[in-house]
Amino acid sequence: MDEALSHRVGPDFSLADVDPTSTPGFEWDKEDWEREFHEHDDELDELQEMLFANGRSGVPGTGAVLLILQGMDTSGKGGVIRHVFRAFDPQALKIKAFGAPTAEERMHDFLWRVRPHEPAVGQIGVFDRSHYEDVLIQRVREMAPPEEIERRYDAIVDFEREMASRNVRIIKVMLHISKEFQKENLIERLENPDKHWKFEPGDLDERELWDEYQEAYEIAMKRTSTDFAPWYCIPGDRKKYARMAVKYLVLDALRSMNMTWPPADFNVELELERAKNS
Amino acid sequence: MDEALSHRVGPDFSLADVDPTSTPGFEWDKEDWEREFHEHDDELDELQEMLFANGRSGVPGTGAVLLILQGMDTSGKGGVIRHVFRAFDPQALKIKAFGAPTAEERMHDFLWRVRPHEPAVGQIGVFDRSHYEDVLIQRVREMAPPEEIERRYDAIVDFEREMASRNVRIIKVMLHISKEFQKENLIERLENPDKHWKFEPGDLDERELWDEYQEAYEIAMKRTSTDFAPWYCIPGDRKKYARMAVKYLVLDALRSMNMTWPPADFNVELELERAKNS
Numbered sequence: 001m002d003e004a005l006s007h008r009v010g011p012d013f014s015l016a017d018v019d020p021t022s023t024p025g026f027e028w029d030k031e032d033w034e035r036e037f038h039e040h041d042d043e044l045d046e047l048q049e050m051l052f053a054n055g056r057s058g059v060p061g062t063g064a065v066l067l068i069l070q071g072m073d074t075s076g077k078g079g080v081i082r083h084v085f086r087a088f089d090p091q092a093l094k095i096k097a098f099g100a101p102t103a104e105e106r107m108h109d110f111l112w113r114v115r116p117h118e119p120a121v122g123q124i125g126v127f128d129r130s131h132y133e134d135v136l137i138q139r140v141r142e143m144a145p146p147e148e149i150e151r152r153y154d155a156i157v158d159f160e161r162e163m164a165s166r167n168v169r170i171i172k173v174m175l176h177i178s179k180e181f182q183k184e185n186l187i188e189r190l191e192n193p194d195k196h197w198k199f200e201p202g203d204l205d206e207r208e209l210w211d212e213y214q215e216a217y218e219i220a221m222k223r224t225s226t227d228f229a230p231w232y233c234i235p236g237d238r239k240k241y242a243r244m245a246v247k248y249l250v251l252d253a254l255r256s257m258n259m260t261w262p263p264a265d266f267n268v269e270l271e272l273e274r275a276k277n278s
Numbered sequence: 279m280d281e282a283l284s285h286r287v288g289p290d291f292s293l294a295d296v297d298p299t300s301t302p303g304f305e306w307d308k309e310d311w312e313r314e315f316h317e318h319d320d321e322l323d324e325l326q327e328m329l330f331a332n333g334r335s336g337v338p339g340t341g342a343v344l345l346i347l348q349g350m351d352t353s354g355k356g357g358v359i360r361h362v363f364r365a366f367d368p369q370a371l372k373i374k375a376f377g378a379p380t381a382e383e384r385m386h387d388f389l390w391r392v393r394p395h396e397p398a399v400g401q402i403g404v405f406d407r408s409h410y411e412d413v414l415i416q417r418v419r420e421m422a423p424p425e426e427i428e429r430r431y432d433a434i435v436d437f438e439r440e441m442a443s444r445n446v447r448i449i450k451v452m453l454h455i456s457k458e459f460q461k462e463n464l465i466e467r468l469e470n471p472d473k474h475w476k477f478e479p480g481d482l483d484e485r486e487l488w489d490e491y492q493e494a495y496e497i498a499m500k501r502t503s504t505d506f507a508p509w510y511c512i513p514g515d516r517k518k519y520a521r522m523a524v525k526y527l528v529l530d531a532l533r534s535m536n537m538t539w540p541p542a543d544f545n546v547e548l549e550l551e552r553a554k555n556s
Contacts, residue, residue, distance in 0.1 A: 053476075078369065089359075091373050187550065190546060197334065197540040200544065201552075204552050264477075275468055276465060278461060
């Protein structure tokens with residue numbers, strides 16, 4: 001399980017080698033899936049409460065988790081957030097969706113609008129799209145000059161290294177779907193009036209640049225996949241599989257923090273005596 | 279069900295008349311409870327997605343929901359948030375816990391720190407404590423002069439009326455527990471090292487002012503319970519009961535919004551044709 005459910009991006013990574021319909025690390029079976037998806041819910045619940053408790057109590061060295069989700073339109077980012085994070089206490093979650101930058105945001109460095117949304121200690125942050133759009137759509141659409149795009153890869157690595165140095169566990173996920181699967185999803189949105197709100201004509205314009213986006217993704221992932229903030233490429237055509245893979249990556253990150261419950265900073269016996277007499 | 283699960287606060291409300299161990303509107307039974315608690319999860323899911331969709335699509339008149347949770351220490355506010363809102367898509371939730379005001383916040387009007395946390399259109403906001411602390415602890419502890427406390431009741435009504443005029447459905451809940459139940463909860467926190475982080479000695483100091491707090495709650499609720507932002511007093515000694523009551527109040531609020539899915543603002547047939555040929 002865990003990392004076996006995804007492809008960790010290293011120097012030799014090739015996006016074309018990842019089959020979006022595959023389910024690495026898991027033999028597809030509906031019943032097994034249900035069981036496995038919920039198998040560690042109690043542990044997840046305890047780990048995230050412990051993280052929250054450590055943050056709240058100001059335990060030195062307490063960090064956070066930051067999941068960065070990227071993927072083409074209809075790749076299932078929203079579904080991942082909905083299904084994976086329902087197992088979590090919403091009080092400890094900090095979810096931020098990044099859309100097109102505003103006029104004010106465009107006047108600042110691309111990281112300016114991102115920094116305020118870093119998770120606080122004890123939180124689990126989720127970025128639905130992120131600063132990676134600034135080296136994806138901005139590269140494909142030539143919205144920034146090539147040398148600025150180049151600069152951004154390094155700036156991102158620095159930004160993430162700095163967060164990691166404060167014990168923020170960064171998990172970067174690309175939900176990798178096939179072009180055919182996106183077509184099915186777009187048609188479904190258009191055929192179902194309940195889903196029209198999720199569609200906009202620009203989605204089809206972006207789709208025409210599919211190959212350019214795949215290239216931009218591969219370059220971005222290879223340039224910014226580090227030990228402290230690795231990229232994982234998760235096959236996305238089987239949505240439930242992708243949700244499970246993300247859930248296990250978050251579980252791994254929480255386990256790796258080796259937490260304990262915060263110690264009391266008061267005299268327990270004395271307070272217990274007071275409470276009993278109150 | 280629904281409102282029958284709680285006591286809506288009117289001019290004749292008396293906190294002492296509400297038995298914290300009671301379960302109005304529901305005959306206590308564990309199996310029934312489980313079924314009933316989850317009975318409307320699919321509807322809730324659809325309603326909140328519809329609200330989110332309307333907000334995202336900029337449908338005129340789209341509002342939001344704001345649940346304001348108050349209660350004495352250990353009254354179960356966190357548990358309500360955890361259990362009720364797990365049925366919701368975390369992307370549409372905006373949860374804010376208000377602690378003691380910072381030095382900067384104390385230099386501003388008491389509503390200054392609250393306004394930025396209003397839910398946006400399409401969101402479901404939850405305040406874990408709120409601007410009501412400024413007429414509760416601040417009254418009991420005499421942290422503000424009486425005339426300022428008086429002014430705040432009216433300022434709160436104005437603030438909430440203004441939000442309601444933008445279709446924010448405001449639900450205000452006091453989780454009403456007994457003094458004995460709080461004692462059990464505090465002792466449990468102290469006897470369980472996993473829960474020490476939830477305790478601080480100041481909790482016992484506040485407990486000594488129990489009667490003063492009850493009085494402050496009753497006055498605050500009577501002064502600020504309006505048609506557009508009613509208070510509900512929910513018996514809290516049976517935690518699961520309280521969670522169900524809150525869940526039904528949120529369901530009622532969402533139902534009352536009479537929403538539909540946002541209409542397409544593009545030519546559906548044309549885009550479907552494009553998608554099929556893409």
